Amino acid sequence: MKILAANRLTDGETVWLGAGDCWVESIDAAHVARDKEDEERLLAVGKGGLASNQVIDVTLVDIETVEGRIHPLRLRERIRAGGPSIHPDLGKQARLNARSAA
Amino acid sequence: MYRYDEFDHAFVKARVEEFTDQVQRRLSGELTEDEFKPLRLMNGVYLQLHAYMLRIAIPYGTLSPRQLRKLAHIARTYDKGYGHFTTRQNLQFHWPKLTDIPRILEELAEVEMHAIQTSGNCIRNVTADHFAGAAADEVADPRPYAEILRQWSSLHPEFTYLPRKFKIAVTGAERDRAAIEVHDIGLHLKKNADGELGFAVFVGGGLGRTPMIAKKIRDFLPEEDLLSYVTAILRVYNLNGRRDNKYKARIKILVHETGTEELKAAVETEFAALRESELKLPEADIRAIEAYFAPPRLKARPEGDAVVAGAVQKSPAFARWVARNATTHRNPDYACVTVSLKGIGEVPGDASDDQMDAIADIAERYGNDEIRVSHEQNLILPHVARADLPAVHAALVEIGLATANAGLVTDIIACPGLDYCALANARSIPVAQEISQRFASPERQEAIGDLQIKISGCINACGHHHVGHIGILGVEKKGAELYQVTLGGSAREGSTIGEIIGRGFGPDEIAGAVETIVETYLSHREGQEETFFAAYRRLGVAPFKEALYGHEARAA
Numbered sequence: 001m002k003i004l005a006a007n008r009l010t011d012g013e014t015v016w017l018g019a020g021d022c023w024v025e026s027i028d029a030a031h032v033a034r035d036k037e038d039e040e041r042l043l044a045v046g047k048g049g050l051a052s053n054q055v056i057d058v059t060l061v062d063i064e065t066v067e068g069r070i071h072p073l074r075l076r077e078r079i080r081a082g083g084p085s086i087h088p089d090l091g092k093q094a095r096l097n098a099r100s101a102a
Numbered sequence: 103m104y105r106y107d108e109f110d111h112a113f114v115k116a117r118v119e120e121f122t123d124q125v126q127r128r129l130s131g132e133l134t135e136d137e138f139k140p141l142r143l144m145n146g147v148y149l150q151l152h153a154y155m156l157r158i159a160i161p162y163g164t165l166s167p168r169q170l171r172k173l174a175h176i177a178r179t180y181d182k183g184y185g186h187f188t189t190r191q192n193l194q195f196h197w198p199k200l201t202d203i204p205r206i207l208e209e210l211a212e213v214e215m216h217a218i219q220t221s222g223n224c225i226r227n228v229t230a231d232h233f234a235g236a237a238a239d240e241v242a243d244p245r246p247y248a249e250i251l252r253q254w255s256s257l258h259p260e261f262t263y264l265p266r267k268f269k270i271a272v273t274g275a276e277r278d279r280a281a282i283e284v285h286d287i288g289l290h291l292k293k294n295a296d297g298e299l300g301f302a303v304f305v306g307g308g309l310g311r312t313p314m315i316a317k318k319i320r321d322f323l324p325e326e327d328l329l330s331y332v333t334a335i336l337r338v339y340n341l342n343g344r345r346d347n348k349y350k351a352r353i354k355i356l357v358h359e360t361g362t363e364e365l366k367a368a369v370e371t372e373f374a375a376l377r378e379s380e381l382k383l384p385e386a387d388i389r390a391i392e393a394y395f396a397p398p399r400l401k402a403r404p405e406g407d408a409v410v411a412g413a414v415q416k417s418p419a420f421a422r423w424v425a426r427n428a429t430t431h432r433n434p435d436y437a438c439v440t441v442s443l444k445g446i447g448e449v450p451g452d453a454s455d456d457q458m459d460a461i462a463d464i465a466e467r468y469g470n471d472e473i474r475v476s477h478e479q480n481l482i483l484p485h486v487a488r489a490d491l492p493a494v495h496a497a498l499v500e501i502g503l504a505t506a507n508a509g510l511v512t513d514i515i516a517c518p519g520l521d522y523c524a525l526a527n528a529r530s531i532p533v534a535q536e537i538s539q540r541f542a543s544p545e546r547q548e549a550i551g552d553l554q555i556k557i558s559g560c561i562n563a564c565g566h567h568h569v570g571h572i573g574i575l576g577v578e579k580k581g582a583e584l585y586q587v588t589l590g591g592s593a594r595e596g597s598t599i600g601e602i603i604g605r606g607f608g609p610d611e612i613a614g615a616v617e618t619i620v621e622t623y624l625s626h627r628e629g630q631e632e633t634f635f636a637a638y639r640r641l642g643v644a645p646f647k648e649a650l651y652g653h654e655a656r657a658a
Contacts, residue, residue: 010129011199012153053131057149074581076520079529080151084521086449086531090182090197091152 001063003030003070004042005077006055014080014092015055021045023055026092027070027081032063103164103472104249104394106214113256114211117218121145122204129201144224145207146217150524153197157220158210162230162248162272163191163475163482167462170473172213174458180206185458187443187451189515189566190269191229191475192220196522218256223264225255225336231273231280232476233438235397236484238430242299244274244291246392247328250383254329261336265343266351268336269308281477281593283307283316284569286353287335292322300324305335305365306357309563313599314354319366325388327373330381334372338365398470398485403435406488413492420495422544423506428491437488439469440508441481441498446542447535450516451479453503460501468494477566479515480508510547511555511620512538515566519559519576520583526559528576528583529609533557536613541620550620553634556591569593571635572619573600574612585612589619589646590638603643604651615650622649 004017015023016030024030033039039060046058062073072078083091106114121141128138142148146157158173165173173193177185180202181195188194198206210216219226228248235243251270255261261268273280274291282288288304301323307316323331339353342360357365414421428437441461443451453461465473465483468490474482486494498504507513514537517523519530534557541547556570560577567573573588584606591600607615620634622645627637638646 007149007153009135010201012149014152050135053129053135056135075529075578075583076151076526079520083152084531085529086521086535 001065002033002039002042002060003027003063003072004033004046004058005030005061005080006046006049006058009053009056017042017045017049023049026096027072030070032065032070033060103166104161104245104391110214111211114214114216114218117145117216118204118207118211121207125200125204140222143221144218145203146220147200147203148221148524150196150522151520152522154200154203155522156195156198156203156206156217157188158193158195158215158217159220159227160191160193160215160475161252162228162234162245163232163477164234164245165473165475166213167465167471167473169213169215170458170462170465172209172215174455174462176206176209177458178455184452184454186449186518187453187475187479187481189477189479189517189564190227191232191477192227193475194518196518221267222262223266223268224262225251225258225264225268225270228252228255229269229271229280229285229477231275231278232474232478232482233279233429233484234274234474235395236431236436236438237275237277237279238432239277240275240432241293242274242291243392243395243397244272244280244289245395246388247289247291247301247325248272249391249394250328250388251332254332261340264336264340265345266348266353268339268353270332276595278593278595278597279476281566281569281597283595283597284309284313284566284593285316287332288316289328294322298324301328303331303335305369306354306362307597308352308354309566309568310352311349311561311563312352312355313563313568314358315597315599316354317357317362319362319369326383326385327377328383330376330379331369331373333381334369334376337372338368342368398472400433400436400470400485401487403487403489406435406491409489410491413495417492419499419504419506420492422548423495423504424491426506426510427508428486428488431485435487435489437486437491439483439486439491439494440476441483441503442505442507442513443480443503444507444513444538445502445505446512447539449531450514450534453481457501457503460497461503464494464497468497478513480513506544507547509552509554511541511550511553512547513554514538515554515556515570517558517560517565519557519565523559525562526576527561527578528559528585530557530559530565530574530576533574533576533585533609533612537616540613540617549630550624551630551633553620554592555616566593567591568599569597570600571638572616574616577606579606583609585609585615587612587615587619587650589643590635592635601643603647618649619646622646 018024082093271285290302303320304316469483470485516534520526558565569591588600
């Protein structure tokens, strides 16, 4: 299974392609491609995002699902999805923590 | 320190305007990413895992309080409240928005700073001994020459598209604190028998995937020939360096494949043609640049010895700090202070906006307005009266930067690693933090003595692991982090590349492995005077290997 990751052009924020082909800031909202055909489609949409200057560095990321949640296979992508492991107070993980605490 | 003249101001301003226009054109879609990427890299803008990264040049690691305050302001206003000092004496911000970068560069230009040539295949920021102009063991201040090289190399049209990046380091002391033998060109400023200044020239050093110690190709180059000779080296490299393979494109590979003697002959031929050209440095020009670096007028402060002795009696914490973090100044009333950015369990090289502001205040009040960045990722106050050391220590305690560990096992160099860097394969910082916590006890650190641990999160070796007494390289194996250990590296004069000791260690094992290595050293050393590095040179790898892997060999 794969998802499509990129960084937003204006601020570099890591984003994934989600439902309705929108770029989303949380990996939980990423669209999961379960077959080659869907992967091809993700890549085509990603190419479009690159061409329309929304995103850069578009790549497919290998994932599995753990208890229904998206879990990238590589540590690199897991850190990218949360933020620096040394700074739980920074990056996406901080926003999630703040939301769950509220 | 050096002050921009009208030309410098106009040059940086024009560059900011040019890049601002390029950013606008990128945002409007007029430039594609493929077109924009080389332009942003030439201005120090990288893309990392979570955001863009902006690398700001700090020429030869010298900063004024005003500049440090500006960096604090940028951290606070445009980033996430901190900056990361690097092994190239630069500063990185890890969270800037592309849309803010033009404004950041404008603000930097206000304090005579920029991000030009902090990336790309050009001559990068020239680094120097962080105690330059202050150290007791120095022949002359190397920074005027670093500044001459900076001016000459800035947007040098011939050397903007080299086969690969190119790094120059300069030292003016026998004790090499600038790691010159692991740079593309290393310059050792010295005097000849007639008392004239010149350089021993080393070429072809480097770390990365193929670590090499530089070869000395000139024992004494007169100072007036600096630019002619360096140009000759760059020309030989630019013409003959490999462009077919990125991993073989550094000058170290050219030196290795050509052979030192043949390369030296090629450089000398080029040099002979250039020697009497406009590159010859007029005496008046060298002395004019030198004047910018005139040492501060240091008032006599003979009460220093008594003040320090009194404070040492009263406070063991001060005693430890002064023993480790104060280095001999050429003026006996003064000291060079190392402000450790290696607090126990902290991120090596990181400083918060408030800490940067506070250090700027301390430098103004007690430090003759000077701050340095060391390649060891600490900050330096090069000119502090010994009589003011207790006050400086107290001020550093206030901001959590009084850790007394300069040169000790917890003074660890670490690259940003996989927590930030898109090139990394493994994390570096958590490894540094865990080792730091294990060796937190000041008494234990003191008993261990001088020991340099250097950690890189990938083979590019930004954390200088090859030249750590204990080097740690993070790799990715089967999707997990694995740490390889090297022993016996050194970046001092007579540098050595560490040897890989054996199989790697998982993230949960690596700090324990380091502890085993340190305990093995302690049980084998011939007394406290024998440092880890000296003991390793005497003992070789065997006892360390036995301690780490012996039980496995026996089990097998």
